[in-house]
Amino acid sequence: MDFDIINHKMELENIQTLLFLKNENIAYLSGFSPSSFSMVLFTEEPILFASKMDLEEANIISKIPVEEFKSFKEIKTLLKKDGIKTVGLESSVSLGTCKNLRGDWKIVISDTVNQLRMIKTPQEVKYIEKAISIAEISIKSLKLQGKEWEVANQINHHMKSNGSQKEAFDTIVASGTRSSLPHAEPSENKVEDNVLIDWGAKWNGYCSDCTRTSVSTEKQEEIREIVLESQKAGINAIAPGVLASEVDKIVRDVIFDYGYGKNFIHSTGHGVGLEVHEEPSLSLKSDSKLEKNMVVTVEPGIYFEGEFGVRIEDMVLVKKNPKILTKLPSKFNFEC
DSSP: OOTHHHHHHHHHTTOSEEEEOOHHHHHHHHSOOOSSOEEEEEESEEEEEEOHHHHHHHHHHOSSOEEEOOOHHHHHHHHHHTTOOEEEEOTTOOHHHHHHTOSSSEEEEOOHHHHHHHSOOHHHHHHHHHHHHHHHHHHHTOBOOSBHHHHHHHHHHHHHHTTOSSBSSOOEEEEGGGGGSTTOOOOSSBOOSSEEEEEOBEETTEEOOEEEEEOOSHHHHHHHHHHHHHHHHHHHHOOTTOBHHHHHHHHHHHHHHTTOGGGOOSOSEEEOSSSSSEEEEESTTOOOBOOTTOEEEEOOEEEETTTEEEEOBEEEEOSSSOEEOOOSOTTOOOBO
């Protein structure tokens, strides 16, 4: 990648050194995903400090120079030697790490790489499309037999058999009245009619995220049609320069107009990449503007407590004419 962009942002923020400890950011900068504590120290050029356990593999895979991480004391000595006065840390860094890095310099929060990661390169989009393809192939051979957790395990097995490194997140299978729980963990319950499944694969570190809901009554079908109408309105609104909050409002307004505003209890979507949930957030509280080549989900849902829920989720590439990356039919019915 072009490290000049990071150097320019550091100049604008008056930061002499950036320290990255988040695994996804380390992978983004180096191409290496650590299995134990590592960090990237960025002063004009990045250096990956890997633990002894990862050192051999890091030297093989990393696209940037690698040194062994021994202690925070060594890192602080290096910063002091270089006369560093301002150190930038990610907002996700722990309080304990901040304490370990205290020294004769000012510590500031900088999410430079998180911001860069929002805009996907053509290669990243290909990785995401592959992750989507694996997830979609895997669901087509699914049989809705047994308990919810057994169906979830079946999905996970199919994804790994089809090339997924692992699940992008814990697979959700919620049926019957439990489909009204947006993030329900698969239970001991036998799978019933009206099944909500939220699943995703991982390819080369990049995630996919998809949700489909099968329905069995006229009321449930009516609700699914409303969800799909709101989703279509949101997807059609996606374009560079559009506020993420505006997309959420458009989706929410459709559902509100049908009288189910109080039944849409989460945000419209989120960015997807090395993490299944990353910026931007498509929510009313977001102040982000969509930019070309962001990848976001659009996933409206309507939930009736103790009765049933419906959510449909697709992944979209932000362009002047938004591109829906998900290929699976919106009304896909799971085989019993």
